[in-house]
Amino acid sequence: MTRTEHVALKGTRDGLILYLDPTADFDVLMKELNQHLGESxxxxxxxxxRCYAGGREYSSEEKEGLASLLxxxxxxxxxxxxxxxxxxxxxAVVAPExxxxxxxxxxxxxxxxxxxxxxxxxxxxxxxxxxxxMGDVNPGAxxxxxxxxxxxxxLRGVAHAGATGxxxxxxxxxxxxxxxxxxxxxxxxxxxxxxxxxxxxxxxxKDNHLIVEGV
Amino acid sequence: MVxxxxxxxxxxxxxxxxxxxxxSAGHKVVLVDTDIGLRNLDVVMGLENRxxxxxxxxxxxxxxxxxxxxxxxxxxxxYLLPAAQTKDKTAVSPEQMRTLAAELKEEFDFAVIDCPAxxxxxxxxxxxxxxxxxxxxxxxxxxVRDADRIIGLLEANExxxxxxxxxxxxxxxxxxxDMMDISDxxxxxAIELLGVVPEDESIVISTNRGEPAVMDHxxxxxxxxxxxxxxxxxxxxxxxxxxVPDGLMDRLKRLxxxx
Ligand SMILES: Nc1ncnc2c1ncn2[C@@H]1O[C@H](COP(=O)(O)OP(=O)(O)O)[C@@H](O)[C@H]1O
Ligand SMILES: [Mg+2]
Numbered sequence: 001m002t003r004t005e006h007v008a009l010k011g012t013r014d015g016l017i018l019y020l021d022p023t024a025d026f027d028v029l030m031k032e033l034n035q036h037l038g039e040s041x042x043x044x045x046x047x048x049x050r051c052y053a054g055g056r057e058y059s060s061e062e063k064e065g066l067a068s069l070l071x072x073x074x075x076x077x078x079x080x081x082x083x084x085x086x087x088x089x090x091x092a093v094v095a096p097e098x099x100x101x102x103x104x105x106x107x108x109x110x111x112x113x114x115x116x117x118x119x120x121x122x123x124x125x126x127x128x129x130x131x132x133x134m135g136d137v138n139p140g141a142x143x144x145x146x147x148x149x150x151x152x153x154x155l156r157g158v159a160h161a162g163a164t165g166x167x168x169x170x171x172x173x174x175x176x177x178x179x180x181x182x183x184x185x186x187x188x189x190x191x192x193x194x195x196x197x198x199x200x201x202x203x204x205x206k207d208n209h210l211i212v213e214g215v
Numbered sequence: 216m217v218x219x220x221x222x223x224x225x226x227x228x229x230x231x232x233x234x235x236x237x238x239s240a241g242h243k244v245v246l247v248d249t250d251i252g253l254r255n256l257d258v259v260m261g262l263e264n265r266x267x268x269x270x271x272x273x274x275x276x277x278x279x280x281x282x283x284x285x286x287x288x289x290x291x292x293x294y295l296l297p298a299a300q301t302k303d304k305t306a307v308s309p310e311q312m313r314t315l316a317a318e319l320k321e322e323f324d325f326a327v328i329d330c331p332a333x334x335x336x337x338x339x340x341x342x343x344x345x346x347x348x349x350x351x352x353x354x355x356x357x358x359v360r361d362a363d364r365i366i367g368l369l370e371a372n373e374x375x376x377x378x379x380x381x382x383x384x385x386x387x388x389x390x391x392x393d394m395m396d397i398s399d400x401x402x403x404x405a406i407e408l409l410g411v412v413p414e415d416e417s418i419v420i421s422t423n424r425g426e427p428a429v430m431d432h433x434x435x436x437x438x439x440x441x442x443x444x445x446x447x448x449x450x451x452x453x454x455x456x457x458x459v460p461d462g463l464m465d466r467l468k469r470l471x472x473x474x
Contacts, residue, residue: 121361121363121367122364122367122368123367136403138363138403154402
């Protein structure tokens with residue numbers, strides 16, 4: 001995977017996946033992408049690219065702009081990835097190979113990204129897999145993962161686990177106080193003035209609702 | 216460098232007081248105003264009417280550094296390099312700033328760089344020249360958010376261990392719980408606290424007079440800046456009494472100087 005601040009490119013068996021920071025300004029994305037591809041497009045030449053921008057919807061004009069930028073670098077925009085249930089194009093980025101036995105035991109496995117710092121306002125981490133943050137996620141920062149998100153500190157920003165639709169995904173933090181929390185297609189906002197619960201908590205989907213409980 | 220992200224939180228006030236405080240302790244100090252187009256450090260220092268050349272004249276080779284430096288009214292060993300008022304924000308490059316900083320380091324014990332608000336060119340220039348950073352915030356959610364962003368950018372640019380000044384604390388509001396709690400701010404920003412400056416109208420008066428409050432021994436904010444100056448010089452100084460509840464005061468006292 002290669003990345004800049006707001007865009008990331010990842011090669012998969014089915015071609016390239018381009019991750020676009022859903023919070024970033026479109027012009028900034030285009031500028032970064034253009035520069036990034038200028039440096040590495042030779043390597044990908046001719047590949048088909050699917051784009052993923054979380055829940056962000058681009059205008060048809062913007063989509064065209066993106067397509068022609070990719071074309072300029074000899075890449076072909078072949079589709080958009082989104083949260084399942086949102087449209088016919090939707091499909092999961094990776095189909096997790098479920099080990100039924102392991103699942104039964106309440107275990108999951110898969111790729112994980114370890115981040116050994118605090119995410120400060122303005123930073124965004126997007127990862128296809130699980131994300132573990134050894135630090136805090138501050139207000140104004142966000143973590144988006146197709147799998148689980150674990151924060152070994154305070155989660156005060158935005159977290160989106162199961163971003164491509166996995167409703168089994170969960171978010172856990174030592175201090176769970178997010179601005180907004182999303183799992184798959186469900187969203188909750190932090191209740192104001194919640195009597196700060198002590199100790200680690202985990203958020204998951206239960207019976208179609210996002211619930212928070214002690215670990 | 217003195218930075219904040221958000222405008223109007225007290226960068227210029229802090230720069231003027233820190234510079235004056237360090238000069239009064241006998242150091243050779245230069246104040247550098249990098250807020251091109253919105254210069255006002257000269258006004259706060261009461262030196263506006265002496266400006267002939269500015270920072271852009273120096274970096275573009277229009278004049279020598281010595282010609283542009285303005286000597287302070289009170290201290291022999293305090294100088295100001297004013298910002299340009301009429302030139303474009305991008306008139307100085309990070310490369311030029313680095314060269315300028317190297318030259319200043321030869322001459323001075325401390326160069327206090329007053330940053331513009333924002334995270335654009337002016338901020339990048341200041342980063343290019345600085346060895347240490349002081350981040351100023353007020354106890355407001357938006358200011359703290361911007362400070363956090365700035366700290367992330369400082370860290371990404373190898374300016375490690377920035378220190379924090381929380382400005383415009385109103386003890387009455389803290390007591391009532393109406394103001395963002397200092398320990399909440401420290402929880403989020405998680406950097407060393409350099410000092411807490413109370414809201415104080417003597418700041419407005421001294422700013423208008425062009426005489427930094429740090430020299431006014433009856434000013435509470437001046438007292439806070441005197442303590443901050445001593446901490447910059449490496450002394451361990453207790454936090455001043457802010458008239459906030461004892462419990463909070465105790466916690467703060469433990470936090471000061473903690474890394
Ligand atoms: N502790 C304080 N008490 C009262 N007024 C203050 C205090 N700190 C700053 N001010 C006022 O706030 C305004 C903005 O301060 P300034 O230092 O110019 O901010 P910045 O350089 O970050 O834009 C000024 O009018 C200043 O007098
Ligand atoms: Mg200013």
